[in-house]
Amino acid sequence: AIIKRILFKNHKQIVLSMKTLAQKHSLDSCKISHISRHVGMLLLFVVSLSACSKWSDETNRALKLAGENRAELEKVLQHYSEVDPNSQKLKAAEFLISNMDVHYGYKSASWDQFQQELADLFSREDNFELLEEGMSRLYEKYQMLLRDIRYESDLRTVTADFLIYNIEKAFESWSGPYANHLSFDEFCEYLLPYRAANEPISDWRREFEENYIPELYDRAAVRKDSLSAEDLCNLIKSYPYGNLSIVGGRLPDYNSYLLSILRMGSCKHYCSQAILASRCLGVPVALDYTPQWATRSLGHEWNVLICDSKRPLSFGIGDDCALGEHVERIPDRKAPKVYRQTFSKQKESLMMLRGNEEIPGSLSSPCMKDVTDLYYDCTSITVDFDFRPPGKNKFAYLAVFDNKEWIPVAWARVKGGRATFSKINKEIMYLPGYFSEGRFIPAADPIMVDSLGNSIPVRFDAVNKQTVVLYRKYQNALVEGKCEDMTGGRFQVANKPDFSDAVDIAVIDELPESCYHIIKPETEGSYKYFRYLARSGALGTIAELEVYELDKKLSGKIIGTEQDIPYFTKEKAFDGDPLTSFNKWGMDEVWLGLEFDSPKKITKLVYLPGNDDNCIRDGELYELFYWDKTWKSLGQQYGSAETYRLSYENVPSGALFLLRNHTKGVEERIFTYENNKQVWW
Numbered sequence: 001a002i003i004k005r006i007l008f009k010n011h012k013q014i015v016l017s018m019k020t021l022a023q024k025h026s027l028d029s030c031k032i033s034h035i036s037r038h039v040g041m042l043l044l045f046v047v048s049l050s051a052c053s054k055w056s057d058e059t060n061r062a063l064k065l066a067g068e069n070r071a072e073l074e075k076v077l078q079h080y081s082e083v084d085p086n087s088q089k090l091k092a093a094e095f096l097i098s099n100m101d102v103h104y105g106y107k108s109a110s111w112d113q114f115q116q117e118l119a120d121l122f123s124r125e126d127n128f129e130l131l132e133e134g135m136s137r138l139y140e141k142y143q144m145l146l147r148d149i150r151y152e153s154d155l156r157t158v159t160a161d162f163l164i165y166n167i168e169k170a171f172e173s174w175s176g177p178y179a180n181h182l183s184f185d186e187f188c189e190y191l192l193p194y195r196a197a198n199e200p201i202s203d204w205r206r207e208f209e210e211n212y213i214p215e216l217y218d219r220a221a222v223r224k225d226s227l228s229a230e231d232l233c234n235l236i237k238s239y240p241y242g243n244l245s246i247v248g249g250r251l252p253d254y255n256s257y258l259l260s261i262l263r264m265g266s267c268k269h270y271c272s273q274a275i276l277a278s279r280c281l282g283v284p285v286a287l288d289y290t291p292q293w294a295t296r297s298l299g300h301e302w303n304v305l306i307c308d309s310k311r312p313l314s315f316g317i318g319d320d321c322a323l324g325e326h327v328e329r330i331p332d333r334k335a336p337k338v339y340r341q342t343f344s345k346q347k348e349s350l351m352m353l354r355g356n357e358e359i360p361g362s363l364s365s366p367c368m369k370d371v372t373d374l375y376y377d378c379t380s381i382t383v384d385f386d387f388r389p390p391g392k393n394k395f396a397y398l399a400v401f402d403n404k405e406w407i408p409v410a411w412a413r414v415k416g417g418r419a420t421f422s423k424i425n426k427e428i429m430y431l432p433g434y435f436s437e438g439r440f441i442p443a444a445d446p447i448m449v450d451s452l453g454n455s456i457p458v459r460f461d462a463v464n465k466q467t468v469v470l471y472r473k474y475q476n477a478l479v480e481g482k483c484e485d486m487t488g489g490r491f492q493v494a495n496k497p498d499f500s501d502a503v504d505i506a507v508i509d510e511l512p513e514s515c516y517h518i519i520k521p522e523t524e525g526s527y528k529y530f531r532y533l534a535r536s537g538a539l540g541t542i543a544e545l546e547v548y549e550l551d552k553k554l555s556g557k558i559i560g561t562e563q564d565i566p567y568f569t570k571e572k573a574f575d576g577d578p579l580t581s582f583n584k585w586g587m588d589e590v591w592l593g594l595e596f597d598s599p600k601k602i603t604k605l606v607y608l609p610g611n612d613d614n615c616i617r618d619g620e621l622y623e624l625f626y627w628d629k630t631w632k633s634l635g636q637q638y639g640s641a642e643t644y645r646l647s648y649e650n651v652p653s654g655a656l657f658l659l660r661n662h663t664k665g666v667e668e669r670i671f672t673y674e675n676n677k678q679v680w681w
Contacts (some may be wrong), residue, residue: 002319049213054081058098062354065101066155073097074165075160079643085646088184092167092645095188099344100154102366105200106252107152110579113136115255118277128243131264138236149252150664152362157201158194166194169264173282178229181308182284190284192307196272197287198251204256208280211260216277229283231238231321233305233315236274242318244270259601267301270317274303279457286342288312288327288371290335292407293401293427295668296476299362300333302326304340322404327375332476336373336428337409339368350395350411357393360408360435372423379453382420383432385443389414390436398447399429399440401670401681403474406431406440427451429458429656429670429681442629444613446656448672448681458672460626460655470646471515473622473659474614474667475680479514482581486542487511491519491605492528497559497595503527506605515615516544516644526601531560531593539583540590546644549600561594578617581610615666616644624648625672626655636662656681 055063057076066164074098080090122136133140170192173179195201216235217224227235241263249266259273271287278285284306288432291299305313305323314326321329323344345352350359365581372378381398389396396414398421399406410430412419412548422482424430432444446458491506492499505521530547534540539560547554560570563584572580584590607614608680617621618641625631637646657671671678 008359008551009261029451051367056064056094056098059185060093061154062097062099062101068156070158071478072158072160073155073163077217079160079164080167085493089167089171091341092188092192094168095164095344096163096167096192096194097155099367100158102345103154103195103198103343104151105154105157105195105198105505106149108146108201110142111252113148113256114142114146116370118254119258119261120374122258122261122620123555123669126215126241126263128264131243131578132245132247135245139247140199140248145251152200153602154195154201161334162201165195166205167192173279173606175283175375178232178283186284186306189342189344190286191279191282193279195652196259197268197270199253199259200255202258202399203279204276207257207260208276209476211257212273213280216433223246230304230313232281232283233285233303233313233323236277236302237315237319239270240271243318254466257581265317266602271301271303274315274317277363278303283372288313288314288338288340290338290409291329292336292400292409294334294336294401294409294425296333296458296669299405300335307420310374312492313370313434317322317336320509320598323531327385331477331481334425334428335372335375336398336425336430337370337423338372339365340371341365342367342369344635354395357395358436358438359395359411360397362408363397364412370423372425373490377424378423379455380420380422381424381430381449381455382418383444383455384416385417385419385432385434387443388417389443390441391433393434393436395435396441396443397433397435398424399433400428400430403668406433406442407436408433408440419501424449425451435582446627453628458627458656460628460652462652464653465650467647468624468651468657468673469676470616470622470624470648470659470678471513471644472615472678473661474612474669475514475671475678476612476669480511483512483514485534485540485583486607488538490533491521491536491607492533493523493602494529494531494600495527497529499529499531499533502531502533505602512609514609514611516606516608518644519607521602521605523602528597529559529595530554530556530589530595530600532607536588538590539585540592541581542573542584542592542607543578543581544576544606545592546606547594547600547602548606549605550603554594554600554602555595558592559595561587561590578611578615579614580607583610612667614667616646616661618644620661621662622646623662625649625658625660626652627657628635628655631658 030343048052048123058222071386075487076093080086080093117138125131137498173191174187219235243264245264254269262273275285286303286306287301287302289301302314302316307313309369313323316326319326346369349366349368350363358569359443372495394413395411397408399408412421430447430448431442433442434439448456448458486508489508490504494502505523506519532542532545556575558570561584562598563569567582569583573582573592582592616639618639621636623636625635635646658668660668669680671680
């Protein structure tokens with residue numbers, strides 16, 4: 001700039017001096033003209049230098065997109081470059097501005113009114129049933145009106161004062177006790193951002209300082225200056241109003257005021273609450289997620305504390321496990337991939353590399369970073385596809401089953417009909433394919449990745465047929481835990497009410513499957529009393545219990561361990577509802593049974609462990625499918641109380657299967673059939 005001013009101010013004098021110099025040294029006019037041209041070129045070079053911006057290319061691109069709000073963003077840059085110069089804060093401001101093009105908030109008159117009414121509900125209710133009822137009413141009232149919601153880009157709405165204030169507060173936190181281990185890049189991702197998700201821009205720090213932080217400190221067992229980052233995260237996840245609701249999952253992101261007084265919401269709402277609260281406290285917390293579980297429907301979001309060890313300490317609202325165990329210890333769920341939500345655009349994300357290629361919504365965020373290897377011992381697998389990708393597509397995918405369809409969760413470049421996928425979690429069933437015209441296209445056999453990281457194609461064998469016996473259409477580890485509670489249980493008969501003369505007629509020696517079981521004991525004589533006696537220390541969990549004399553179902557007075565909790569009384573085992581069950585905590589001996597009006601000779605027992613009603617039911621219509629580039633039917637059958645099983649003959653071996661109930665229910669899980677048992681994926 002100084003050179004520019006000197007040259008322009010003295011341009012005429014420079015040219016005049018050159019002419020005088022030329023005459024003195026007898027230079028001709030051509031040489032003088034030649035020198036003048038070089039001076040002009042020098043001036044143009046200096047002008048071009050002066051026209052170059054001192055901001056990065058990314059920042060300049062963002063400023064061009066800001067429209068009328070460009071002046072506000074330039075004020076921030078000028079503040080840290082000229083008014084109060086600070087190179088690090090200037091770099092932080094450029095980080096935020098250069099990534100604003102992918103961040104936005106929701107806005108509409110109906111959405112604002114909805115949130116106001118929801119805030120009123122939160123202020124007067126904290127009962128789960130009343131909250132869910134109130135939220136459902138509001139959703140029904142506004143769901144059509146909410147179609148007027150529009151997006152507001154941060155580039156066009158963020159003010160200079162707002163941004164400067166949040167940058168200053170973030171730098172204060174960085175120097176605090178919970179975040180001074182962060183690098184500058186980590187600081188930019190985990191403390192600097194002024195939003196958690198897509199909530200409207202607002203004074204979120206003040207709202208959380210007034211509504212959330214005081215209550216958090218009130219719950220602390222020690223002085224607040226004695227709290228560690230781990231202590232604060234434990235307080236955040238034990239927020240007393242952690243009411244998760246599927247209604248909340250259908251709604252856009254709440255404004256920060258609602259998040260600060262949240263009484264009911266989705267996992268994502270509570271993750272946003274945790275992020276804003278922890279930034280107020282100066283604690284670096286991120287949001288990690290899986291777009292789709294490998295073993296059930298839906299995906300999941302949770303929070304993670306960024307600590308010295310770089311090992312993510314995962315946590316979620318209301319969980320009862322230690323930090324770092326939120327995902328790893330969930331018994332019925334496994335994540336095929338884990339991604340971290342970042343503020344910055346990730347250059348290696350699919351969205352940033354796709355060009356004009358259509359990609360699946362599950363992988364469409366530019367702000368997603370693959371962190372699967374921070375959670376699991378991963379592997380890489382190479383897939384040879386059955387055919388080339390459609391059009392000029394460059395990417396291929398691995399998908400997992402969500403109970404109805406295949407959801408892409410991982411991607412890789414495909415070259416010559418082959419692709420290598422990295423950071424893949426193990427013991428999961430994947431389906432390779434492409435994505436085109438809004439749908440996932442299977443393009444190879446399903447692949448089972450075993451515990452050692454081997455990828456094993458799952459191909460049906462139409463030559464070697466088999467008979468399969470099926471007992472369920474869906475499985476999860478939570479149900480298996482209820483089955484384990486019955487291991488070691490005994491069925492007894494007696495003629496004395498205290499069972500001092502008890503006779504075992506059946507014992508559950510092995511882990512029972514989560515389905516109806518039929519036992520035909522060989523008993524001698526008739527007995528007045530019958531019971532199920534759980535093993536010592538067990539809860540006595542049982543969903544259904546039936547007793548027969550020949551073909552007659554017996555009834556009698558229900559007897560056994562008393563239970564004060566209405567949901568788990570002994571009557572629940574005899575109510576015909578597989579979704580209710582009996583159990584009792586805190587006793588060495590738990591039992592329930594029947595007192596008959598006269599001695600009976602028991603010839604058959606039917607029992608059902610604690611259940612989710614996905615077992616084979618009498619009179620319900622089922623259809624079995626196997627995978628051959630699509631689901632192909634093997635026929636329909638009705639369930640029967642004679643066996644509570646389905647038996648299919650002449651079934652291709654080595655296949656991937658799916659059993660569907662046409663009578664009711666939506667939960668379905670893929671499985672293979674190995675060693676005469678269903679193996680669930």
